[in-house]
Amino acid sequence: MSLTEDLNQILETVLPTDPSFQQIEYAVIDNCISETRRYALEGSTEAFLMSAMRLLALPENGHTRLIPNDAITVLPLRFVSVGRSVQLVGAFPEITAPRGELIAVNGTALSQIEAKAEQFLAGTCQRKRVIGPILLAWPYALARLGISSNGGTTEYRVQDENGQITNLKVAIGNTVPGSMLYPRNEHGKDDPTWVPKTFVEIKDWQDLGLSIALPSFFAPNETTLHKAVSAAVEHVRACPNRTLLIDVRGNTGGDFLLTMPLIDAISQSASKQVVVLVDKFTFSAAIVFVAILKHRLGNRLKLIGEEMGDGLMFFAEGGLLELPTSGAVVRYSSAFHDWKNGTTDKTTPPEITRKIVPVGALKLDLEWVANCADEDADGTFYQRILSSVST
Template sequence: MSIASSVHLVFAAPDITASTGALVAVNGTPVRQIESAAGRFLAGTPQRKRVIGSILLAWPYALAQLGFPSKGGATEYRLQDADGQIIDLKVDHENTALASTLYPRSEHGRADPAWEPGTFVKIITGTGIGLSIALPSFFDPGETALAKAISNAAEQVTAHAHSPLLIDVRGNTGGDFLKTMPLIDAIAGSARRQVVVLVDKFTFSAAIVFVAILKHRLGDRLRILGEDMGDGLAFFAEGGLLDLPASRAAVRYSSAFHDWKTGCIDETTPPEIAHHIVAVGSLDLDGPCIAEPTVAKADGDLYRHILTRLTS
């Protein structure tokens, strides 16, 4: 997984004994050299390339095609743990799985590629500092749960109209931003509220739009912390996935143009989205905030730390 500008081992199959740590080399080749060779095959922004490029380092066939083949039916990894110790790991190819089952169709930044959010909204109150709301996803196949959760969050935001607010959209790969508009309206309803939003390279699509509209509404009252998001403000969205029958490759296509930088639309922009598009200009970070995948308690500690600094 890509954390900041490095690739880390964060999870291994139960039958593989491995420590977590930063990946230094694969098959004796420095990771930076492999990433450089892979760059021409990866589309999008540098952050998007970091998100989707990590899988190539665990894909023996891809490594061979890039010119860094495994030997003896096993891929060799060199890691450096948090204490600076070097760890060598060899993974036998008998442990491989079909790449199509693991390819990051939804690049959420969790160790488990099959991760799904347990809830669309998680609210933390009662800290005496402010209100924290985690929004892990805007993709709701059932089309009702997200709207209900957003409505409840909007009520909480309105009830705490004078409290500082933290919104966490790290790892939110998008979905339907239109269903989040009641929450945006509630956040913007207080003229004095200070708001901070957490983003990362796994923030995509509708989650970027959510931040863009907040920035347009709040201006300097919104602070953006984290790292550059997965895409810029002009991108193609909607569309879907095609599973090619012969190769079994999954091809992602996008069919609708969004331009939240200049506010422009074209014939592919759905009318309901065009109605909301505004010229945001840029979404520059106000400060860094990069964390490894954490448990809920650690996130709560991070939220309190940021809110304390916001109010001091």
């Protein structure tokens, strides 16, 4: 097998199926295909992957993208976007690395690197912030972006919370499989192997209200998510006069249809303020969950956090394509979603069409990015949010 076969799978499966490409001029697509084919014929795997990333990023639809994580090796550092900064949150044990904000790589300011990387990253600005940090640890990507290494090392300038600057040098040959530090569904946690221990976490804060954390709608099976949603429904219906805090930060999606009973319960039972916490790692079905709640509750819903990872108009459904030669994965779309205007087209599945509502916009009522101190203290962050709502 060759990289040409990988490209053919993209051309035969993704481009004809994915409606998000219909808005792109063929000449632009053809130019990207030609570059990707050239690298495929050369057998240059990493060059092929980055060119394919650029091709699949053309529609600016975050659901459509090449995910290189399983196919590449990276320097043993984990970078994660926090707010509008990129933080070094972890490293392999053999490297003594400071935690803190990334300022520059090989003397180039992070803002300049991000501007150069944009064309390779799919989706909104927030989606790019989620999936972009892997490029900062991928030696080939840095070289392609013109961030040349010096003397066989990559130098990172990191600033800790006290303002102290550290210049961390890592040998470019010291790499590990990308998937060890950067999961396919990036959740923003320090630990890349994080998976939710439970799909609903409910806490009663007495006079302040009730919190319900929903970390993921990607349950291992429908029964697991159904049980979690049912438990949340029971608590909501039992506490109709309580302020509710719903946390979907880091929820990358799943099946929003299975969450409809909870949406119904909140809509029918919550008589006080409903607060929803969101962040850039809130995607897909989790965004739809918030959108339907906003449509039903109107001003009774208060949105706190940061802009989510997608807008209200996007392409989704589709599937995953495993590329046999490179080992990369392609995520592609097949259906149009318009939760902004409440419109559909022939690609929108009937079950989605029946639920589509015109939300208009999902604007933050309060921008609030939690820091580590907020999250470390048991319940401190939730209590602060609930207190701010009740005052």
